[in-house]
Amino acid sequence: MQLVKEFGKNILISLAIFAALTLVLSGVEYGFHLPMMAWNSSAFCVGFAASIIGVGYVLTVKNPKNYLGFYGGIAMSALLGVQFILTRQWDLVVLYFCVFIPFLIRSIVVWKKGDDTGLNPAWLNKHQLLLSLLVAALIIAGDYVLNTLAIYQDGWGEHVALKLLGAGLICSSAQANYWLIYKKTDAWIWWTLYGVVGVVFYALLPVPNYYLVILNVVFIVVNASALRAWVAITPRHV
Numbered sequence: 001m002q003l004v005k006e007f008g009k010n011i012l013i014s015l016a017i018f019a020a021l022t023l024v025l026s027g028v029e030y031g032f033h034l035p036m037m038a039w040n041s042s043a044f045c046v047g048f049a050a051s052i053i054g055v056g057y058v059l060t061v062k063n064p065k066n067y068l069g070f071y072g073g074i075a076m077s078a079l080l081g082v083q084f085i086l087t088r089q090w091d092l093v094v095l096y097f098c099v100f101i102p103f104l105i106r107s108i109v110v111w112k113k114g115d116d117t118g119l120n121p122a123w124l125n126k127h128q129l130l131l132s133l134l135v136a137a138l139i140i141a142g143d144y145v146l147n148t149l150a151i152y153q154d155g156w157g158e159h160v161a162l163k164l165l166g167a168g169l170i171c172s173s174a175q176a177n178y179w180l181i182y183k184k185t186d187a188w189i190w191w192t193l194y195g196v197v198g199v200v201f202y203a204l205l206p207v208p209n210y211y212l213v214i215l216n217v218v219f220i221v222v223n224a225s226a227l228r229a230w231v232a233i234t235p236r237h238v
Contacts, residue, residue, distance in 0.1 A: 018055070021215075042086055050076045060072065121184075121185050121230045132175060132179070139171040143166065144164065161204060165204070194223070199213055
């Protein structure tokens with residue numbers, strides 16, 4: 001029951017954060033005539049709901065004993081999958097439904113068992129770290145090829161920054177989701193990196209998406225706070 005209360009409290013905190021964010025961004029939109037909130041877009045509304053649940057999910061699994069947050073993560077990923085269907089980003093649809101949701105389900109199973117086996121936050125060992133970096137390089141290279149051949153359909157030396165940053169978003173979120181299954185503190189480094197890359201990516205778009213720039217700043221703060229909390233309880237040795 002305590003875990004349920006904590007999850008519910010974190011959802012309410014997330015609602016408060018986004019209520020304040022909406023007021024601020026609406027004021028900026030009105031005062032400076034910058035496009036911020038696209039309430040007339042179904043994709044935006046679905047993504048907005050996903051973000052609220054997502055922050056609640058992160059705040060909950062910040063407690064390494066509360067696996068209930070992953071149910072929120074599943075709901076968030078499902079909503080983001082729907083958002084990407086609406087925007088016809090089919091590669092991301094596959095990523096969220098076929099990769100991230102199974103990762104989150106696996107996290108629930110492993111974390112629940114961890115209550116009996118004493119699974120605690122830990123750093124990656126050297127071999128795991130090398131494997132993680134190798135997989136990251138392969139993901140970035142593979143996504144760059146996919147972007148060039150199928151999405152941008154341009155030359156290998158064109159839109160380099162956007163392709164690499166887009167690949168970085170996929171890479172960092174994939175690494176974070178995977179290593180969080182096994183309570184590796186490094187997962188929060190990847191999540192924080194995701195926010196940093198997101199800020200730069202959405203700022204550099206031909207038409208900058210100011211809402212997503214600000215949203216990723218929120219993600220940086222929330223994920224960095226979870227990283228700090230886990231570092232404090234993670235043994236220094238591996």
